[in-house]
Amino acid sequence: MSAFKAFFGGVKASFRTTLIVASVCAAGVSIAAVTLLGLSGWFLAGAAIAGAAGGAVMQAFNYLLPSAAIRALAIARTALRYFERYLGHAAALRALADLRPWLFERLTRADPKIALSLSRGEASARLVQDVGQLEGALVAQSNWASALGGLVAAVLLNLFLSPLAAVICIVGLSTLVGLAHYRFRPQTGAGQAELGQLKQGLFDTLPFLPDIAAYNLKGRFLDGLRPQETALKAARVQQARREGVPAALTLLIMAATLILIVATHVQSPMPMLALSLLVTTVAFECTGPLLRAMTQQTLFDEAETRVAELGDLREAAPLPDADPVLVYDGQVIALDRTLRLRIDGRSGGGKTRLIEALIGLRPIDDVPYLGAATTADARLFALCPQDAPVLNGTVGDNLLMGVTTEEIADTSPNDLTARVWAALEAAQLKPRVAAMKDGLHTWIGDGGITLSGGERKRLNLARALLRTAPILVLDEPTEGLDPMTETVVVSALEAHLNTTGQGLILISHRTAPRRLCSNLLHVR
Known part of the structure; x- marks a missing residue:
């Protein structure tokens, strides 16, 4: 069994009781709704006939008991609906609250060559939209109970009219569910891949917003995003059309069923006929959520497959027993704590690509002259890249990205704070952060917009200094500094x-x- 199926199966099992209770409540809602409308139809028709028959009949008509029953059913339906929605969504949301962190952890522990091949848009689509589809799948588990409760209530109440009416109701509902199940299930997803591509296009565009404004390039960038937007719109429209087919089918079969009941019971008492028609109508309405879930089943399956691919990413292999080395153009350089290596070469010659290959951000064979025996493992290095991103958070949030979860758990808060301030002092950013109103808790805005370019550079340097890896990798660490x-x-x-x-x-x-x-490696 895959890691995802094992984990997600355990999560669903822990909320199984809650989901079963939600299903029972859903069945109760349908039973109360069918009975309520049927009793209301019988009561209104009977009251109208009694009123038309004269004062004596009207005085003899008992309206108190039906009125009390109608009120009780209305209250029961409302209460059961509340508990159904609360329990179903609470279980689904809590299950996904366990699933998302687990998926993110799996992503961070995966082999970088695989995990980093996912674009930001694709990863976001899987962690947000696809997991959201799984929430819908969990909530939809009560739809069968809702439809079954409506069917049972409608059949039993139709027996007051005749067994034939009950049979007609069963045949109509069974035909609807059967056709929806075998004929109108969608074949593709509702644009999840297209949404991922559009998100990636937006992610790629957002860093250039100042340039877009400065050079009036809005039209050109919008034209670049239009194909992804058009593809997403087409996929969503197609899905909406597919979901509209069962709704039209429901109306047609329901109309045929009601007409058949009327045609076969023309001579029946009007109150009982009104009861039959109304309970049959509500029973068809109770199948609506079930039919929608059927049309979305392929979406649920595809979402689970895509999330499973994320959860089953191969973990990074353990560090080899042999001493790690860098092999370049015949030179063999030991990657240990004694290393003091400067990589030199012309601009654009591949120095940064070499570093990325060492850390596992790109395949080794992407870099000319880099030997296959080179040890490429991110765990060996603490990286301060030339253009490092800044997290949309506080100063402390950005710095603690360089500290492992185990270190945070094993280090006292005072010691950890002291390490953070020491790293800021080494990066010559301590006075600036200390002067901020909230210190380490200061929010620095999207992409560190409240900091200067040099301050962002030094913030990333401090983050790298906090990481206790064997080798520190600095790519232009003092660029932009006086x-x-x-x-x-x-x-x-x-x-x-x-x-x-x-x-x-x-x-x-x-x-x-x-x-x-003290050592030099020239990249050619």
């Missing part, structure tokens, strides 16, 4: 390396940081 700040940062980096005993791989076109490295 000479005085750069000198202080380099001295702080040297002290940090001496204190932690970490190795260093450096890419820098600036002169000051180069004194940190």
Whole structure:
């Protein structure tokens, strides 16, 4: 059994009792609704006939008991509906509250070569839309009980008219459910893949909003997103049409069933005929959620398949027993804590690609001259990339991305705070953060918009310094800094390396940081 099926099966099992109670409530809602409308139809028709028959008949007509029953059924239906919705959605939401963190953890522990091949839009679509479909699938489990409750109530009440009316009701409802099940199930998803592509297009566009505004490129970028939007619209329209077919089918079969009941019971008492017609109508309405779930079953299955692919991603292999090495153009360089390596080469020559291959962000064979024996594993490195993203959160949120969950659990809050401030001091960002009103808890906005470019760079440097990996990888760590700040940062980096005993791989076109490295690798 796959990891996803085992986990999700356990989650569903833990909420099975709640979902069963929700199904019982759903059946009760249908029974109360069918009985309520049938009794109302019988009561209104009977009261009208009694009123037309004269005062004596009207005085003899007992309207108190039917009125009380109608009120009781209305209250029962409302109460049962509340508990059905509350219990069903509560169970589904709590189940997904367990599922989403588990999926995200699986994604972070997966082999980077596989996990990072998912675009941000695709990953978002699976974690949000597809998991949302699973919520719908869990809630829809009570639809069978709702339809069955409506059918049973309608058949029993139709017996007051005649057994034939009950048979006609059964045949009509069975025909509807059977046709919907075998003929009108959709064959494809409702644009989940298209939505992922559109999201990816938006993710790729958002960083360029200032440039779009400055160069008036709105039309060009909108034209670039239009094909994805058109594809998504077409998929959603197609799905809406598919879901509309069962609704039309319901009306047609219900109309035929009601006409047949009337045609075969023309001579029957009007109150009983009104009861039969109304309970049959409500029974058809009770099948509505079930029919919608049937038309969406393929969507539920596809969503579960896509989420399962995410949950079953292969985990990163353990570090090899052999000492990790970098093999480039015949050179073999040990990747250990004694390493002080500067990677040099012309701009665009592949220095950053080499680093990305080492960390597992791209295949090794994407980099010329990089040997297949090279150990590529992100766990060896603490990376400060040339253009690192900033989390939409607080200063502390961004910094703690460099600390593992195990370290946070094993470190006291005071010690962890001290480590954070030490990293900020080494990155020459401590005075700036200390001057903020909320300190480490200061919200820095989307993409760190409240910080300057140099401050964002140093924030990412501090995050890398917090990670206790064997080798620190710095890609242009002092780019954009003034000479005085750069000198202080380099001295702080040297002290940090001496204190932690970490190795260093450096890419820098600036002169000051180069004194940190004693070895040179030229990328060609």
